[in-house]
Structure formats: C-alpha cells, structure tokens
Amino acid sequence: MRKGQYxxxxxxxxxxxxxxxxxxxxxxxxxxxxxxxxxxxxxxTFSFVGLDNYKALFQDDVFLEAIWHNILFLxxxxxxxxxxxxxxxxxxxxGGRGGAGGVxxxxxxxxxxxxxxxxxxxxxxxxxxxxxxxxxxxxxxxLNGLLIKLGLVDGNNPIEWxxxxxxxxxxxxxxxxxxxxxFYLVLFSAAMQSIPRDIYEAALLDGASRTHTFFRxxxxxLWDTVQTAWVYLGIIAMDMFVLVSTTTQGTxxxxxxxxxSEVMANVMMRNFLxxxxxxxxxxxxxxxxxxxxxxxxxxxxxxxxxxxxx
Amino acid sequence: xxxxxxxxxKVDGAGVPPQRNARKAPPRPGDKRTEGMALNVFxxxxxxxxxxxIILPLxxxxxxxxxxxxxxxxxxxxxxxxxxxxxFTRAWNKGIGDYFANTLIVLVFSVPLTMLLGAMAAYVLARxxxxxxxxxxxxxxxxxxxxxxxxxxPLFFMVKxxxxxNTYQGLILVYVAYSLPFTVFFMHAFFRTLPTAVFExxxxxxxxxxxxxxxxxxxxxxxxxxxVGIFNVLGQWNQYILPSVLMQPQTSSDPERxxxxxxxxxxxxxxxxxxxxxxxxxxxxxxxIPMLIVYLSFQRQVQAGLTSATxx
Numbered sequence: 329m330r331k332g333q334y335x336x337x338x339x340x341x342x343x344x345x346x347x348x349x350x351x352x353x354x355x356x357x358x359x360x361x362x363x364x365x366x367x368x369x370x371x372x373t374f375s376f377v378g379l380d381n382y383k384a385l386f387q388d389d390v391f392l393e394a395i396w397h398n399i400l401f402l403x404x405x406x407x408x409x410x411x412x413x414x415x416x417x418x419x420x421x422x423g424g425r426g427g428a429g430g431v432x433x434x435x436x437x438x439x440x441x442x443x444x445x446x447x448x449x450x451x452x453x454x455x456x457x458x459x460x461x462x463x464x465x466x467x468x469x470x471l472n473g474l475l476i477k478l479g480l481v482d483g484n485n486p487i488e489w490x491x492x493x494x495x496x497x498x499x500x501x502x503x504x505x506x507x508x509x510x511f512y513l514v515l516f517s518a519a520m521q522s523i524p525r526d527i528y529e530a531a532l533l534d535g536a537s538r539t540h541t542f543f544r545x546x547x548x549x550l551w552d553t554v555q556t557a558w559v560y561l562g563i564i565a566m567d568m569f570v571l572v573s574t575t576t577q578g579t580x581x582x583x584x585x586x587x588x589s590e591v592m593a594n595v596m597m598r599n600f601l602x603x604x605x606x607x608x609x610x611x612x613x614x615x616x617x618x619x620x621x622x623x624x625x626x627x628x629x630x631x632x633x634x635x636x637x638x
Numbered sequence: 639x640x641x642x643x644x645x646x647x648k649v650d651g652a653g654v655p656p657q658r659n660a661r662k663a664p665p666r667p668g669d670k671r672t673e674g675m676a677l678n679v680f681x682x683x684x685x686x687x688x689x690x691x692i693i694l695p696l697x698x699x700x701x702x703x704x705x706x707x708x709x710x711x712x713x714x715x716x717x718x719x720x721x722x723x724x725x726f727t728r729a730w731n732k733g734i735g736d737y738f739a740n741t742l743i744v745l746v747f748s749v750p751l752t753m754l755l756g757a758m759a760a761y762v763l764a765r766x767x768x769x770x771x772x773x774x775x776x777x778x779x780x781x782x783x784x785x786x787x788x789x790x791x792p793l794f795f796m797v798k799x800x801x802x803x804n805t806y807q808g809l810i811l812v813y814v815a816y817s818l819p820f821t822v823f824f825m826h827a828f829f830r831t832l833p834t835a836v837f838e839x840x841x842x843x844x845x846x847x848x849x850x851x852x853x854x855x856x857x858x859x860x861x862x863x864x865x866v867g868i869f870n871v872l873g874q875w876n877q878y879i880l881p882s883v884l885m886q887p888q889t890s891s892d893p894e895r896x897x898x899x900x901x902x903x904x905x906x907x908x909x910x911x912x913x914x915x916x917x918x919x920x921x922x923x924x925x926x927i928p929m930l931i932v933y934l935s936f937q938r939q940v941q942a943g944l945t946s947a948t949x950x
C-alpha cells in the first residue's frame with residue numbers, strides 16, 4: 329500500500345518536473361554560468377572570463393541608461409497606476425448617492441468595470457499597434473489630430489510623440505497605465521467589497537466625510553492588496569520589452585530616439601540576437617534578476633504594516 | 639412571529655413601524671446627502687472620462703480599417719468612407735488567418751496539457767506526505783518569481799538542441815513549462831481546501847489513487863481549474879516574447895509559423911514600408927474580436943480569475 333502510494337506520487341510528478349527542469353530551471357542556471365564566459369552563441373567553444381562581462385556591463389553607457397529608465401518606470405508606473413485605480417475603485421464602490429443605507433456604488437458600476445478591464449485581455453502586441461497609430465507624428469495620429477482640431481497644436485508642426493527624446497518615456501508610461509488601471513481597479517474593488525459595510529456606516533454615523541472614510545478606513549484595510557499590486561507593477565516596470573521593442577524606433581528592438589527609451593530587456597535581447605554576444609547578454613539577465621529580487625524584498629519590507637484582521 | 643423583545647417605539651403617523659419609516663428629510667446644506675450628490679456628479683464625470691479614454695482609441699482603430707490609405711495619412715478625425723469588408727479578407731489572407739490557426743493549434747494542446755500536468759503535480763504536493771514535498775513545492779513556486787528574460791538565451795539553445803525551434807511541439811512544451819509554476823501554486827491552494835471525506839469514500843470503495851484523482855478530485859476542483867484555465871488561456875494567447883525567440887524560420891525552406899501576436903507585430907513593421915495601413919488595422923480588429931467575445935461572455939469569471947490569481 330505504502331509502496332504503491334510512492335509509485336503513484338512519483339508517476340504524477342515525473343512529467344511536470346521533467347518539463348520544468350528542462351525548460352525553466354536548467355536554462356536559469358545556465359544563464360548564471362554563461363554570464364562568466366565569452367560565449368558567442370554560434371560556436372560551442374567558449375572560455376571562462378570571470379567577471380569581465382560584469383565589468384564591461386557597468387561601462388556600457390547604453391545599459392546604464394537602460395537601468396536608469398527602468399528605475400524611472402519603477403517609480404512612476406506603480407504610483408500613477410495605483411493612485412488612479414484606487415481613486416476609480418473608490419468612486420465605483422462608494423461614490424454613489426448615499427441613501428438611507430449609507431455608502432453605495434455609483435449607478436452603472438458594472439459597466440465601468442467591464443470597460444476599464446477590457447484592455448487587460450488584449451495582448452500587448454495589439455496595444456502596441458494601437459498606440460503606434462495613436463502616437464503618429466503627423467495629423468493622422470489620433471492625439472495629434474485631436475490637438476490640432478482643438479487648436480492646441482500647429483497643424484504644420486505636430487508633436488512627434490515617440491521621436492521626442494523628452495517625451496518618449498512618458499508616452500510609454502501612459503500606455504502601461506492605460507493598459508493596467510482596469511485590472512487594479514477590479515482588484516481593489518474586490519478587496520473593498522470584502523470590507524464589512526457596517527464599518528463604513530459606523531464611520532459615516534460618527535460624522536466622517538467620504539474623504540475621511542477613504543483615508544482612515546478603506547486605505548488601511550486595503551494595504552495588503554496595494555502591496556501586491558505594487559510588486560506586480562514593479563515587475564511590469566522592470567520588463568517593458570514588448571512595448572519598447574515594438575513602438576520605439578531604432579534597429580534591433582527599438583530603444584530610440586538615440587537610446588532615450590532603452591530598457592534592460594531590449595538591450596539584452598539586442599546583444600543576444602543582433603550582436604550574438606550571448607555571454608554578455610546572460611550577464612545582463614543576471615543583473616536583471618538581482619534587481620528584481622531586491623525590488624521584491626524592498627517593496628515587501630518597506631510597505632509592511634500591521635495586518636488588520638476583519 | 640412576535641419577537642420577545644421589541645424596541646420601545648412611539649407610534650408615529652398611521653401606525654407604520656417606525657424602523658421602516660426612515661423618512662427622507664429634505665436635504666439641508668452641508669448634509670451628508672448633498673455631499674453624496676456632489677460626489678456623485680464628480681465621480682460620474684471622472685469615471686465617464688476614463689471610459690471614453692478606453693473606448694475612443696479602440697473604436698477609432700476599428701473605424702480606421704474602413705479608411706483608405708490617403709485618409710489615414712490625412713486627418714485622424716476624418717470619418718471613414720470606404721465601407722467595404724474586403725479589407726478584412728485582405729488582412730486574413732495576408733497572414734492573419736495563418737497566425738490565427740497557428741495560435742489555435744498551439745493553445746489547443748498547451749492549455750489542456752498545462753492544466754493536466756499542473757493539477758497532477760499540485761494534487762500530489764497538496765495531498766500526499768513524502769520526503770522532499772516542501773522542497774519540490776518551493777522549487778515549482780520559486781520559478782514564478784523570475785523574469786523570462788533570464789532564461790531566454792540558454793532556452794533558445796536548449797530548444798535548438800532538441801531540434802524544436804520553429805515547431806509547434808517546441809512552443810507547446812515551453813508554454814506548459816512556463817505556465818506550471820503559477821498553475822501549481824494556485825491549484826495547490828485549491829486542492830488543500832477540498833474535503834477529504836469524499837476521497838476516503840472513493841478509496842474505501844476500491845478506487846485506485848489515479849482513479850480517485852481523475853474521477854473524484856478533479857471534478858471537484860472545477861471552479862479552481864476554470865480560474866487558472868482562463869488565466870492560462872489569456873497568458874498564452876497574449877505571449878509574445880517566447881514565440882518571438884523560438885518561432886523564427888530556421889532555414890529558407892522552413893515555413894513561417896508565427897503566432898498571432900508575433901504576426902501582428904510583423905505586419906506592423908512591414909506596413910512601415912508597404913503602406914497598406916487599413917490592412918494592419920483590420921488585422922488588429924480581427925485579433926481583438928475573439929478576445930472581446932470571450933471577455934464579454936465570461937467577464938465575471940475572467941475578472942475573478944485574473945484578480946484572484948494575483949491575490950493568492
């Protein structure tokens with residue numbers, strides 16, 4: 329009986345574990361190993377070069393700039409997305425007419441949730457094409473078209489959104505926020521609905537205004553969810569590969585104009601698939617991993633609060 | 639049904655129970671109700687604005703597929719004039735049809751396989767005691783934390799060595815492997831919550847462990863499977879990085895097997911030179927339609943699935 333059980337366990341674990349080891353774990357480990365070599369990818373011969381790749385990495389201006397851009401994303405994307413999502417979630421759930429029952433959602437809250445969430449089910453490829461068209465640098469782009477119509481922009485001299493060194497990062501951020509707010513709205517509003525109604529009613533009876541209830545009641549009780557959202561958005565901000573490589577100019581996975589929108593992931597992919605510097609690309613992968621780990625730990629530590637049970 | 643303890647009440651008006659008689663007083667200035675009113679207008683304004691910001695660009699894109707090239711190059715606000723559906727046929731023939739088929743072929747195998755293998759591993763880890771159980775579990779779950787990029791370079795050569803570059807089976811296996819951590823994580827939590835009594839009854843009736851899993855436990859785990867299933871369908875349907883590395887034709891005779899996301903980007907990059915933008919927009923519209931249908935018909939499950947997936 330006992331023996332049969334072990335055989336059963338082994339039988340069930342065999343296939344998933346094998347797949348996982350071959351395609352996930354082993355490549356991860358190899359990345360770390362290759363990062364210490366001068367492997368070029370095409371040939372199978374390479375030699376151990378110690379920390380040379382890492383030293384080169386920190387003199388690579390393009391990569392350093394990419395790190396800086398990822399940090400900017402890391403600061404702005406979570407903050408903007410979470411604030412907007414919290415704001416909308418509060419509006420949807422508690423912005424309605426206060427009847428005898430106290431706090432209520434707005435009419436049509438279901439409609440709003442459906443609309444807001446929709447971008448989340450679209451692939452980033454679709455989003456990239458959409459925003460490519462939206463940010464067109466002539467009057468054929470939706471943004472320029474609207475601004476020209478409103479008279480805010482000169483028709484002969486439209487804004488070159490993605491070609492403008494100072495604008496390109498903000499344009500990219502806008503895309504991520506547009507794509508993500510609905511998801512976090514639904515996430516937060518699920519958490520808000522699990523907060524017992526009588527807490528709100530008690531607060532309102534005590535004379536708290538809606539703003540007060542939000543900051544003193546809702547937000548503290550949502551803190552765990554906000555923290556999760558922060559980590560997820562942080563991971564998105566560290567990635568950005570699809571958007572950058574498809575919507576920005578520049579040969580080999582975008583990053584233009586003139587390296588103003590480089591992120592770590594696309595610099596790595598360029599080194600790997602365009603320049604064939606596999607070992608060097610692996611070292612970039614390891615740096616990205618370390619930064620992601622640090623990010624997760626720091627976020628979880630920094631946002632730790634006393635957990636409130638309800 | 640007379641309650642033994644009743645609140646002492648003053649009879650008010652025509653004998654209506656006063657609890658129900660929370661009379662709506664006329665709003666006074668500074669009253670909670672007017673505050674609610676102001677907030678209501680304010681919140682509707684902002685909510686509607688954001689809804690417009692979501693819908694308008696998408697609608698504009700769909701409408702743009704009915705424009706001519708010259709119109710697209712002209713003002714963005716021009717109303718389309720070319721109301722013909724042949725642009726969709728053109729887009730379909732230009733590759734969207736093939737990309738669609740490729741994506742479907744991959745997902746038809748990869749999603750059920752992910753669910754099966756993920757559920758099997760999660761079940762064994764959640765329900766059986768054996769040495770190394772925790773270790774294997776953390777091993778699986780830990781993989782969810784790392785960015786895909788980290789594995790990309792060796793993964794490419796691994797798949798190459800297996801002779802599976804630009805093949806369906808290669809992409810299927812890789813999709814399954816990369817979806818496992820999350821699936822195991824989620825289903826593990828789910829199997830833990832299922833009652834043991836039913837399982838014990840099945841075993842007493844002489845069912846083997848395997849039978850008990852497939853005929854008793856798996857059907858009971860349906861809600862969980864649905865949530866992760868939706869998550870995996872969307873995740874794999876929208877995956878771009880893995881196919882863009884693994885699904886490139888290897889020789890000149892190797893046919894293109896692009897998936898939809900890859901194909902759209904390809905089309906976008908071609909249109910930069912070929913100037914047939916309506917086709918690109920029509921392609922995107924075609925790619926959006928199945929997502930829109932799935933989303934609208936399962937929107938409750940999709941939202942619940944994706945968000946609960948994040949929270950667990």
